[in-house]
Amino acid sequence: MSNLERDPGEMRCGAADGGGAESLAGREVPLGGPRAMRVSRTLPGVRRRMIGAWCFVDAYGPEVATMRVPPHPHTGLQTVSWLLSGEVLHRDSLGSLQVVRPGQLNLMTAGRGISHSEESREELLHGVQLWVALPDGARGMEPGFEHHADLPRVSGPGFTATVIMGSFAGAASPATALTPLAGAEVAVSGAAELPLDPAFEHGLLLLDGEVEPLERGPLLYLPPGRTGLSLNGDGRVLVIGGEPFAEEIVMWWNFVGRDHDEIVAFRKEWMEGDGFGAVEGFDGAPLPAPVLPGTRLRPRGRSR
Template sequence: MSNLERDPQEVVCAADDAGQTELLTGRAVPLGGPRAMTVTRTLPHVRRRMIGAWCFVDAYGPETAAMRVPPHPHTGLQTVSWLVEGEVLHRDSLGSLRAVQPGQLNLMTAGRGISHSEESAEGGTLHGVQLWVALPEQHRGVQPAFEHHADLPVLEGPEYRSRVLMGGPSPATAYSPLTGAEVAVDGRAELPVEPGFEHGLLLLDGAVTQVPDGPLLYLPPGRERIVLEGRGRVLLIGGEPFAEEIVMWWNFVGRSHDDIAAYRKEWMEGSGFGEVRGFDGAPLPAPELPGIRLKPRGRVR
């Protein structure tokens, strides 16, 4: 999924280890067009820009508005597509063509540069989450790649069932210590977690006492378990606090203003990101860069 804002702002953050839970309230972002869907963006947030290496969380639905995101570029990140209901068709400049359905993972590693499109059928219900993972410096220039995982590992415990998207037993490629899972809760569950990770929880459906509907709940490092009570599904993300400073603007993650300017120039000139074949429409043009230089920052504002 693309950041389709007409005037995307630089993501500015600074290190902080306050040790407090936070509710990160999302903002509505239209994906473009008179009938297009609107997503709720909880990361990046005005207070907190990352949870581990997770740097972008868009939740959408359930609704019947179709998703139609034209070809657009990415660098320095991985895109993670996770559905609760419906189907989304992915095309990319590697030649990948793959629909993702609930319980399956589409993972695209942009690395040095890739472009892709996403669309859903008219009239069907769509409900899901799109996430980005920032690549650490030593891996941000890797070759672009696409993975589809239809059979993900499931971990079970008293009153919960967890399908692991990334980290731990998941076959999905990860470049930093992190976790991602859809957790179904039926009663009172205690989830074991890595104490060195910070975590985020997003309610997908049902009702879970500790996770309100809408905001992303942030939990700082230092806990060995997370208690959840109720009946519903939550998305759990987490990882080691990301130590590097990054610049995140539009659909690019870089390390400097010059990185971002170069990526934008390449995209507008039609070089560096390949071609998405089969999409019925023109690629997205990049917005204008802001009038000030973009600065690399840490993970918290």
């Protein structure tokens, strides 16, 4: 999925950190044109830009809608597509053609550059779209795509978790991860005790139901050092986490780079070159890149 804002601000991310638990409010962003779905974007946020290598969290639905995201580019990141309801068709410039359904993972590693599209019929859609920033040593790698229909499940006191990325509660996802990560959908029933890796910072997002102490909408941030978290209720929760990302990055539109000049080069290549390849089979034109801001983009700290 893309950042479809026509006037995207600089999304400043980096290594400085500090503080305790935080409630990260989302902002509403349209996904597409005038009849667009609305998504709640909790990362990057006003105060905190990353959780581990996770650098982008959009939640959408449940809503009866049609998803139509034209071909667009990505660099330096992985896209993680996870659904609770509906089906979405992925196409990319590698020739991949794959429907993702609830409980399945579509993982696209952009590496040095890829383009893709996403679309659905009109139906009840509910899901999350996440990005993982690639470390410097991996961001120039060849692009790739993975579909995982069967993911490991693990149970504990009051919960059952599907491990999407990295490892959680002793189980590991088969999906490619380039930094130490945790990503899981956790079904909570009653009083639950979630184990957490104390080396990781974590974020929790309530997907449906009612689960204390989470609220509908905000992302709960937890700093490193915690070995567990008590939850209570009946619902589903997204858990993401990872070792604090040591590198400063620049995010603008659908690109992750390290400085202004890289972003300028990525945009120029998308608009004038062929380095991102072509998406075959989508009925429509690719997305044009927005105009760059008048000031230089700079990598900044993880939090303000």
